[in-house]
Amino acid sequence: MTETDHRLWIRNPLACSDPSAAGGIVVAGTRVVEKVAGGQQPHQPVNETFDASEHVLLPGLVNTHHHFYQTLTRAYSPALNKELFPWLTTLYDVWANLNDSQMALASELAMVELLMSGCTTVADHHYVFSGALVNAIDCQVETAQRLGVRAALTRGSMSVGRDDGGLPPQTVVQDEQTIVDDSQRLIDRYHQRAEGAMTTIALAPCSPFSVSRELMRESARLAEKNDVRLHTHLAETEDETAYCQKLFGMRPLDYLEDSGWLTDRTWLAHGIHFNDDEIQRLGRAGTGIAHCPSSNMVLGSGLCRTLELEAAGSPVGLAVDGSASSDHSNLASEMRQALLLGRLRYSPSQVTHEAVIRWATQGSARCLGRTDIGGLEPGQQADLALFKLDEPRFSGAENPLAALLLCGAQRADRVMVAGRWRVTGGQPCDVDLDALMARHDEAARQLRRAI
Secondary structure: OOHHHOEEEEEOOOEEOOHHHOOEEEEEOOEEEEEEOOOOOOOOOOOEEEEOOOEEEEEOEEOOOOOHHHHHHOOOHHHOOOOHHHHHHHHHHHHOOOOHHHHHHHHHHHHHHHHHOOEEEEEEEEOOOOOOOOOHHHHHHHHHHHHOOEEEEEEEEOOOOHHHOOOOOHHHOOOHHHHHHHHHHHHHHHOOOOOOOOEEEEEEEOOOOOOOHHHHHHHHHHHHHHOOOEEEEEOOOHHHHHHHHHHHOOOHHHHHHHOOOOOOOEEEEEOOOOOHHHHHHHHHHOOEEEEOHHHHHHOOOOOOOHHHHHHHOOOEEEOOOOOOOOOOOOHHHHHHHHHHHHHHHOOOOOOOHHHHHHHHHHHHHHHOOOOOOOOOOOOOEOOEEEEEOOOHHHOOOOOHHHHHHHOOOOOOOEEEEOOEEEEEOOEEOOOOHHHHHHHHHHHHHHHHHOO
8 A cells, every 4th residue: 555545534623723624634645635524424435543532623833934043042131121123233142153053953942842833834034154154054954854844944144244234243244145156055955846845945135134235136036036935024123114214215115125025926024014005015916924923022023914914915924933032932822922912903803713823824824835735625735733622721611723822722732744743642753852952952051151
């Protein structure tokens, strides 16, 4: 029997985000091949069943923005209680000492933490390349392959340092030809284009205040030439708006459009400070927004206008952002934050648990340019997150699906990526978690001692 002949019925979940799959789904190989209606049996015989009667079934969550290396600088005292620009300038001097071994540990811990929270596709925005850190993206690819997690990795960059009016120190700034050449190398070596791709590469200059206009334009040209996606931070704070108006004589979105980025190839991190006209322009272009609620709250950056952006036509996805601003890599937790923060701007009837689950799955997949993940439709990838409600926080909950967000789910019981279980019993497969945490904590201590 071949792998695709083997049919697994994940049977009769306690609840499912897709009402038409109330009886579960059937998986063959790497794909979902059937949705089973409530009270029904699969149309074709199955070889194996998994009793999901104690589980809430979701498509695997999809993260759209992160900085894996920042797991090494969580709750860092000198950076506490600061807004974005002073927070960044404080931490850049720490991050400038990153090396390859620290990066590998940070990436593994971040991916494992995401996976345990029900996330099956991890995204990272890495832009710090010091003299001791040259193979950051390569090590991320290797780590994702070893863990069996789907990864949307970006070749970030910074080309304007403090000597030229930027925020980062010169030690983490690269010349533009080096950036372009390495971007092409990574695309050629790692970017997968077929349905079910496990590794994709996008181009991601860090932000308007750390790269040149020329690099932004060249990145857009390179992305179009190679048919890959574009990613950057934009409209995160009012300070950024003032910076762009002073340096470029235009608002951040005008700068983005002038650089050739206002397209459906692009997704943006944060996207907070857009006016009404800009939201319509983003929607017409189909440019995606990675909503980062926890980070936005920690840094006091503002509230993303998610519903207006989505109504205008922009894909809205969910992201944990870096673990030095959100201080976690838990996408299940981020769903609850998105629900609560959204209700500060909108009414409870508008920001529902179903809407937030949609952002964390289908919306996030659209941000990454994917239709083969983010749902439970036959033909889509068998990326699944199954949660149990067996903790005190869930006791008495009547609506299991809503309880995931309202009661604050933190950890999935089982996670499947491309038809393979990668988390069972709440623990990552083939990972010594205690040993990983010990090595990671020591790496964080080493990084702090290097200042």
